[in-house]
Amino acid sequence: MDTELLKTFLEVSRTRHFGRAAEALYLTQSAVSFRIRQLENQLGVNLFTRHRNNIRLTNAGERLLPYAENLMSIWLAAKKEVSHTSQHNQLTIGASASLWECMLSEWLIALYQQHSGLQFEARIAQRQSLVKQLHERQLDLLITTEAPKMDEFSSQLLGHFNLALFASQQSNTGDLTYLRLEWGPDFQQHEAGLISNDDIPVLTTSSAQIAGNLLKELNGYTFLPVEWAKKQKGLWQVADTKTLSRPLYAIWLQNSDKQNTIKELLKTSLVAQ
Structure with a gap:
């Protein structure tokens, strides 16, 4: 099976338009049509x-x-695993946007x-997506709260950080x-125990950047990491109100060939002591 045919099929199914699919794939529209015909001929439908x-x-x-999506995901993971030896020095780290902005x-x-x-790749996504990428070996290290x-994951507690409610003015929550x-x-x-119903x-x-930037405009308040928020102007x-302690974990696959590198990197403190 030619993976380029599947890639083209997925793009046409996404755009529902041969011309837009051709633009996204940097192909001519006739090339896209030809690939789809090839795939249809192979499958007989x-x-x-x-x-x-x-x-x-x-x-x-x-x-x-769904099979095409899974096959392409597996193919991308396989390409990463067998890529050139120099790329074994690359480590892909995933976390939420807020963790990257405030700590990572x-x-x-x-x-x-x-x-x-x-060399590092810093990947931003929701935790659920990053866990899936870690499981599929598209991600080497996940930092999460x-x-x-899952039993196949190894983890290390990196420490704790404090969250507190911050606003763009000195006020109480009733006015925000x-x-x-x-x-x-x-x-x-x-959160439910600290915020009014x-x-x-x-x-x-x-x-965190978006939330912080909109606090003044929306006359709002939100939970921000204390150490990070104190460094920002106008917060x-x-x-x-109480502070809330949150743990921070590093997670990786138990059988990862990069676990020695990961453990060495984690010697560098991530959470302020």
């Missing part, structure tokens, strides 16, 4: 119905879609200073609107 600009998946195409960027700078022979739940900054599913249990979030985001900790 029609994958799309074509009525002018109305491109739809057939029942066969719908059935192929400075840590990454320290890693570059201490390990000049390594939740402990792993709530902005929800996502810190993981289990955080919402703690009447405080419906006017904004939900995974980015005030909301009076008479």
Whole structure:
């Protein structure tokens, strides 16, 4: 099976348009059509119905879609595993946007200073997506606030950091609107005990920078890491509210061929002591 045919099939199914798929793949429209015909000939079925600009998946195409996505994911993971030996010095680290913004960027700078022979890829995504990438070997190391739940993962508790409510003015929560900054599913249990049930979030985001920038505009307050927030201009900790301690974990596959490198990197402190 030619993976380029599957890649083309996935792009056409996404755009539902041969011309837009051709632009995304840097191909001519005739090349895209030819690839789809090749795939249909190999499978012996029609994958799309074509009525002018109305491109739809057939029942066969719908059935192929999840398999094509899985095959491409496996193929990308395989390419990474057997890539050139020089690329074994590359480490892919994944975390949420807020962790990168508030803690991991400075840590990454320290890693570059201490390990000049390594190359890093900093990947931002939701935890669920990153766990899947870790399981599929598309990710080497995950930094998260939740402990792993799969036996094939190794983990190390890196420390704890404090979250507190911050606003762009000195005020109490009764005068402010709530902005929800996502810190993981289990955080919402703690959040519920500290936020009034009447405080419906006017904004939900995974980015501390976005939440912080909108506090003044929305007359809002949100949970931010204390050490990071104190370094930002124009932020005030909301009076008479509690701080919340959150753990920080490093997670990797037990049989990863990079686990020695990972353990060496984790000697560089990530959480302020």
